Each structure stands twice: as structure tokens, then as C-alpha cells.
Amino acid sequence: MESIWQGFLEALRLLAIGDPEVVQVVLLSLQVSGTATAISVVIGVPLGLWLALHDFRGKPVLLSFVNFGMGLPPVVVGLFVSLLLWRYGPLGMFGLMYTPVAIVVAQAVIASPIIAGLSFAAIGSLEPKLRLQFLSLGATGLQTNWLLIKEARLGLMAAVMAGFGGVVSEVGASMMVGGNIRGETRVLTTATVMEVGRGNYELALALSFVLLMVAYSVVAVLTYSQNSRRQDAA
Amino acid sequence: MKAAVIDMAGVKVYREEKLVLDVPALQIASGELISVIGPNGAGKSTLLQTINLLLPYREGRLRLFGENGQENLLALRRRCAMVFQEPLFLNGTVFANVALPLRLRNLPGAVITERIMTVLDMFHCSHLVNRQALRLSGGEAKRVCLARAVVCEPELLLLDEPFAALDPATRKNLLVELRQAAEARAMTVVFVSHNLNDVLQFTERVIVMEKGTIVQEGHPGKVIRRPASRAIAELAGMDNILPCKLEKTVDGNQILLGQGRSTINYPFEMPDGAQHCCLPGDIFEIDDPDQLKDADQVRWTGMVRQVIPGIGVFQVVVEAEGLILNLRLAREQAAHLVIGQVLHFSFNPAESHLI
Numbered sequence A: 001m002e003s004i005w006q007g008f009l010e011a012l013r014l015l016a017i018g019d020p021e022v023v024q025v026v027l028l029s030l031q032v033s034g035t036a037t038a039i040s041v042v043i044g045v046p047l048g049l050w051l052a053l054h055d056f057r058g059k060p061v062l063l064s065f066v067n068f069g070m071g072l073p074p075v076v077v078g079l080f081v082s083l084l085l086w087r088y089g090p091l092g093m094f095g096l097m098y099t100p101v102a103i104v105v106a107q108a109v110i111a112s113p114i115i116a117g118l119s120f121a122a123i124g125s126l127e128p129k130l131r132l133q134f135l136s137l138g139a140t141g142l143q144t145n146w147l148l149i150k151e152a153r154l155g156l157m158a159a160v161m162a163g164f165g166g167v168v169s170e171v172g173a174s175m176m177v178g179g180n181i182r183g184e185t186r187v188l189t190t191a192t193v194m195e196v197g198r199g200n201y202e203l204a205l206a207l208s209f210v211l212l213m214v215a216y217s218v219v220a221v222l223t224y225s226q227n228s229r230r231q232d233a234a
Numbered sequence B: 001m002k003a004a005v006i007d008m009a010g011v012k013v014y015r016e017e018k019l020v021l022d023v024p025a026l027q028i029a030s031g032e033l034i035s036v037i038g039p040n041g042a043g044k045s046t047l048l049q050t051i052n053l054l055l056p057y058r059e060g061r062l063r064l065f066g067e068n069g070q071e072n073l074l075a076l077r078r079r080c081a082m083v084f085q086e087p088l089f090l091n092g093t094v095f096a097n098v099a100l101p102l103r104l105r106n107l108p109g110a111v112i113t114e115r116i117m118t119v120l121d122m123f124h125c126s127h128l129v130n131r132q133a134l135r136l137s138g139g140e141a142k143r144v145c146l147a148r149a150v151v152c153e154p155e156l157l158l159l160d161e162p163f164a165a166l167d168p169a170t171r172k173n174l175l176v177e178l179r180q181a182a183e184a185r186a187m188t189v190v191f192v193s194h195n196l197n198d199v200l201q202f203t204e205r206v207i208v209m210e211k212g213t214i215v216q217e218g219h220p221g222k223v224i225r226r227p228a229s230r231a232i233a234e235l236a237g238m239d240n241i242l243p244c245k246l247e248k249t250v251d252g253n254q255i256l257l258g259q260g261r262s263t264i265n266y267p268f269e270m271p272d273g274a275q276h277c278c279l280p281g282d283i284f285e286i287d288d289p290d291q292l293k294d295a296d297q298v299r300w301t302g303m304v305r306q307v308i309p310g311i312g313v314f315q316v317v318v319e320a321e322g323l324i325l326n327l328r329l330a331r332e333q334a335a336h337l338v339i340g341q342v343l344h345f346s347f348n349p350a351e352s353h354l355i
């Protein structure tokens, strides 16, 4: 109990004095997971929208894959992305292994199905005739999709938060494709694991608290914007 | 005949591999007001959605305003407006919802505001302008939907039971106003309703649908007296729908009612396979038993069971010939009737209708 409290205080201290190494790790975590989430939104939301609005023969199969993808083990994703990116792999010529880009790729693979699956659920829970109503009012196909996205925004926001929460907290893939290189690919989770390995429990705890605070702040900002928009509407 | 706004031929619509709409031919002229009636699941909403180019159809041809309904969907849709059976709004104020079709057409803000105010006024919902659309009552929501449909001044207005949730006074006012607006702007209106009163007030032509297809078409007055099927007779509020058997004898055709206890001589063509005899309640006349009557008349005697008052017309339930009959009689004839009283009455068999 004592050490948890000390870890918390240490976390506050590290943030308060702006410890350069911690700050750098925090910023990289935000950057990498933020970028991965953004990429996943670009892939996942249209995919979810498309799945929700179309009926075709293989749909149940595709949906089962998306749902399965929502629970992909990060370590397995890390392994596959490593195989693609390592020097002799099919994408080896880009030299991306052990760079932040590699982590972004792995995390996007993890978050895309999460965001696609939850977007599908969010759009799918709208009244199906709403789409026809918008078309009937004279909306183009694109305008209709945009209106539907706006109507499902609460569910879509939840999808984005779940995607971000999933990648900012995963360690297996970041470790495997990033390598936890100090000043280059060290993110909050890999740093925590490393400090635990070295026996620096206090620092590990401090980093965990920083991670929690970072994750909470991002989610809080999203939640707040959600609510304020709902009040705008009211 | 004026140019056809809607011209359908052989259109078939499938939903989940099931044929739900099959229209061999339908033409609606410019400026015409036309009603569609039919039992639940008949395909009325499907017909409107197909005309609004919202549902794909596999076969046939659909022309709107003389143009091919497979091309330029957006441009054609923007000349139409539809009120769906259920109110569908986006999360926002009434203003935002009514503004949507105008915004989608990129109209300037000042025009939008002015038009919205005019149209909300017309449908008696100016006071709702800043309310949340999703929190309106059923009747308020319907009125806002009507306003949203009319606000972009469509050439073709498709209404799917627009008055279903309205109180009788509002209903009557809106019906009159909508009709005036349609006539003033030469709007073509297709009006789906379950309420025959509305249909009679609103339109000169009615289409009757059943099981995805058009089974009858004509003046509403005719559909009321000569429905094409039992379902339509019920829908149209036919007073007496009596199970019957038909017999063709050397003396002429006969209709057997009440398990054969009663016979009507029917000197007309009999449709094959008819199982019901419809007798509109207003064909009956009360007789003086001593007075001689035209021999062609069917004369029955029965006992009064119930007298239901009404304005102008009373409904009198009579048990006669083993049948329970609903008669519509003028007030001066019915007001003095008492329950249990014996009643002599007659009707012209030509007024009966076999289905």
C-alpha cells in the first residue's frame, strides 16, 4: 500500500518537474497511439458504416472476422508485423523495424477492427429508415452517410475511445516491433515493463500512474466534448 | 389527360427474396390527388418508397415526370417529398429538421428561415420551432413531418398515413388546407390512409392494394359500395358482409344466406366463387306491411336489437332471417324504434354486391 502511494507521488513529481525523459516518453506514447487511432478511424468508421448499410452474401462471415479482430492478441499482431517489417521481410526495404512508425502500424492493426466493430454497432442501432428519410429529403449518398455518422456520434465516440484505450495500454506489439529503444521507441507501457524488470518498482508505478492519467485525460476530453455537444443540441 | 407524373409498368419489388410489390400498370396525372388504401402489409408503404426511388426494383419501368427512374435519382428525388409512416428526425430542433431539405439544396439562410416560418405556420406548429424534434408528441411530430415535406415545394407529394396520430379537429383542418395547398401549387399528391373519411374528402381516385398488388381502382364512392374483396369490404366499413352460397336454377339465380334459411332472387350475372354478399346499410327501406310493393324488392321481417344514434343517420341492428343486419336509417324513421319491436323492411337486390 505504502509503495502505491509513493508511486503516485513520484508520478506527480515527475510530471510536475517535467522530467525530460518522462515527458519525451509520454509525448511519444500520445503521438504513436493517437496516430494509430486516427488511422483506425479512417479505416474502421467507413468499414463499419458500409457493413451496417449493405446486405450481401458473405456479410456474416466478414462480421465474424471483424468481431474476432476486436480481440486480437497484441503479441500476435506484433509478431506478424515484425515478420513483415524485418530486414528480410516483404516490407524490409523501408527499414521501419524498431521505429515509431512500426508501432503505429501494429497499433493500427489492433485498433481498426475495434473501431470498425463498434462503429457497425453504432450505425446499425439507428432506425434503418432514417437513411431512406435523408435520401428522400434530397441528400446525396455522401451527405446521407455524413448525416448518419452525426446521428450515431455518441456510439462512434465510444468506438474511438475504445480503440485509443486499447492501443495506448498494449505492450506486446510495441515491445516487439518498437524494441523499447530509449529516446526513440520507448513508450509508457514498454518503459513500465522495463522498470519492473529492473526491480525499480517505484518508477514503474509512477509510469503506470502517468499512463493512467494520460489515458484518462484523453478519454475525459472526448467525453466532455460529447456532452457539451449533446447540450448544444438540447 | 395531362402528362403523367408517375408512370409505372410491370414494376416488381422484392424484399428479402419475397415479392412485396407487383404493379402491372399505374399512371398518375399531373395535379391529381390520389389515395391508396389496403390492409396492413399490403405494400402501400413499399409503393410510396418505390415511387420515391428509394427501393431498387428488379423488373419493369418507372418514369417520374416523364424521366427514367433509373437515372438521375437525386434530381428526381429532389422534385418529390415524402412523409414516412413513422416520424424520422435527426437529433436537433424542429427548425434544424425542417431546414434540412433546404440546406441540402444549398438555399441561402434568409430564404430558409422565411420558408420555415411560413410552413410551420401553415401546419400550426410555429410554437414548436425551438423544441427538440425527438421529444415531440405523436401528433406534433406528424405535423412537423408534413411541414418538412412541403417546405421544399415538391411537385409530387407522397404521404404515408400522415394524419394517423392527429386529433379529429386538426385532422379535418389539415386535410382542407393540404388540399388547398395542393390545388394552388398544382401539386400531385399520393395519399396512403386507413381512414375512408379522409379518402372521400381528399381525392377523386383511390387505389386499393392487397398482397402487394393493385386489386381495385376507381372513385372512392364506388369502392365503398362495390369493394373487390372481403378485405376491402371490411376496410371500407361495409355494414353487412354475409357469408352466402350461390345457386343457379331454372327459375333464375339465387343467393342463399343464413345457412340457407333465407333466399334472395338475383336476376343478374353472378360472379364465380363469390362467398360473401355485401349489403350496404343504407339500401334498406322500412315498409308498411299492408302496402303493396314492387315485386322485385326483397322483403324481410325482423326484430330490432339495438338503436345507435348518430347525426342524420341512425344505425339500427336487426335480427332477421337468422341474420344480424346493420341498417342505416334516417333519424325520423329510427328515433322512435324500440328494442324488441318487429320491423318490416325491404331492399332492391341489385344493390347487393357479391364477392
Ligand SMILES: Nc1ncnc2c1ncn2[C@@H]1O[C@H](COP(=O)(O)OP(=O)(O)OP(=O)(O)O)[C@@H](O)[C@H]1O
Pocket: B015, B016, B020, B038, B039, B040, B041, B042, B043, B044, B045, B046, B047, B085
Ligand atoms: N425492410 C423490410 N424488410 C423486409 N420486408 C419488409 C420490409 N418492409 C416491409 N416488408 C414487408 O413488405 C410487405 C409490405 O409492407 P408495407 O410496409 O409496404 O405494407 P403497408 O401496406 O404499408 O402496411 P401498413 O398498413 O401496416 O403500413 C410486408 O409483408 C412487410 O412485412
Ligand SMILES: [Mg+2]
Pocket: B044, B045, B046, B085, B160
Ligand atoms: Mg405502411
